[in-house]
Every structure is written in structure tokens, then in C-alpha cells.
Amino acid sequence: NAGVTQTPKFRILKIGQSMTLQCTQDMNHNYMYWYRQDPGMGLKLIYYSVGAGITDKGEVPNGYNVSRSTTEDFPLRLELAAPSQTSVYFCASNSALSDMYQETQYFGPGTRLLVL
Amino acid sequence: QKEVEQNSGPLSVPEGAIASLNCTYSDRVSQSFFWYRQYSGKSPELIMSIYSNGDKEDGRFTAQLNKASQYVSLLIRDSQPSDSATYLCAAFMKTSYDKVIFGPGTSLSVIP
Numbered sequence: 624n625a626g627v628t629q630t631p632k633f634r635i636l637k638i639g640q641s642m643t644l645q646c647t648q649d650m651n652h653n654y655m656y657w658y659r660q661d662p663g664m665g666l667k668l669i670y671y672s673v674g675a676g677i678t679d680k681g682e683v684p685n686g687y688n689v690s691r692s693t694t695e696d697f698p699l700r701l702e703l704a705a706p707s708q709t710s711v712y713f714c715a716s717n718s719a720l721s722d723m724y725q726e727t728q729y730f731g732p733g734t735r736l737l738v739l
Numbered sequence: 740q741k742e743v744e745q746n747s748g749p750l751s752v753p754e755g756a757i758a759s760l761n762c763t764y765s766d767r768v769s770q771s772f773f774w775y776r777q778y779s780g781k782s783p784e785l786i787m788s789i790y791s792n793g794d795k796e797d798g799r800f801t802a803q804l805n806k807a808s809q810y811v812s813l814l815i816r817d818s819q820p821s822d823s824a825t826y827l828c829a830a831f832m833k834t835s836y837d838k839v840i841f842g843p844g845t846s847l848s849v850i851p
Contacts, residue, residue, distance in 0.1 A: 665843035713782055730782035
């Protein structure tokens, strides 16, 4: 298994440009997440999905969009890049065991984005 | 009140000492907790998960959960320079959908 893969690893965008960050997992996980991590800070949830066709906003969704057409893929779209979106973006996935317990999240290697 | 809080640090301990990392959570958060380690420039990796009150040990790591006081801690015995990293506390939170909320992380530096 490749686990969770993300592309690209690094990207520089100009203000106002758009791009899609790709995330794919091959573990048949229903749950997928997008986080951003600013320097010296923790992870902030942008969007998450509990299955194909179902997505919901996290803590910081403004300026982003997602879709989940398949179990494997969960792309994150930036429509009008702004300097405030300079960050490292992590995709993660897991499968829930039950109502009470949550299985560990598996993280991708991250995408480093710089908006100038 | 933030849902998951941690001391931001940095926390410095000498090699061989016990490092103690703490995390508190709001009562909206569910009862499953995780400790992740994150090296600079890398993605988080799971160290421990804990679901029940009490202690859970795995090698040099011990996670402690106290639901009455709403805190979870991570003890690292015989700290090594390779333990120097940021430690993220995370909690499984049930809302309309399940999701995991992360604390801001505590930076640990183990001094040789």
C-alpha cells in the first residue's frame, strides 16, 4: 500500500491564481481530511469527508473548496490564491471503528504552498 | 475555550530525564485521544492512542487519561535527542459527523 499520497510537494503561486492539491489513499478509508499548518502552529481542519459525495466544512474553510467523487480521491481547490494561504497542507484519512472510538489518522507527506 | 489545548512550550529536558506533556479538552470533545509526534518538515505520526481512564504504556511512552479532570498527558521516559519534535494532542470529536481536533502542539527539545 502506498498509503496517503499528495501532489505536488511544493508549489509557488501568484496572488489570484488557482490550483488543486491532490490527495489519494489506497486503504479504502471512508474518512478523509484536509488540514493546514502554519509555521510553529498546530493543524487546522479545512474540510473533511465521511464518504464519496459527502463533505463538510472544518474550522477554516474560507477560500477553499473540495469534492469527493470517489473513495480514493479528495482534492482541495484554491480558487483565488492569497498570501494568507501560504502554509503546509496535509491530507489524512482513517476508517471509524464505532460510535465511540476513532481509528488513527494516516497522514500524507504534505504540500508546501507559497503565495506571492 | 478552545476544544483541545496544550502548553506551547518550548519544553527543554536533559537527555535521560522524563518529559511530561499535557493536554486539556473541552467537555464537547469525545473520549478518544491521540498523541502524534511531528518532526520539523514532516507529517505527524501516531505515538499513542488512549480511550479509557488511567495509564497506557508503550515502551518509553506512557499516556494518561483523566476524564473527570478533562486532561490527557504523555510521559516520555529516558528522553533521547531523537525525541526532539513537536507533540500534537488530538481528540475524536462527535458532532453531526465524526472528526478529529488537534491541539496547537508542544515543542520538545532534549538536550544531550
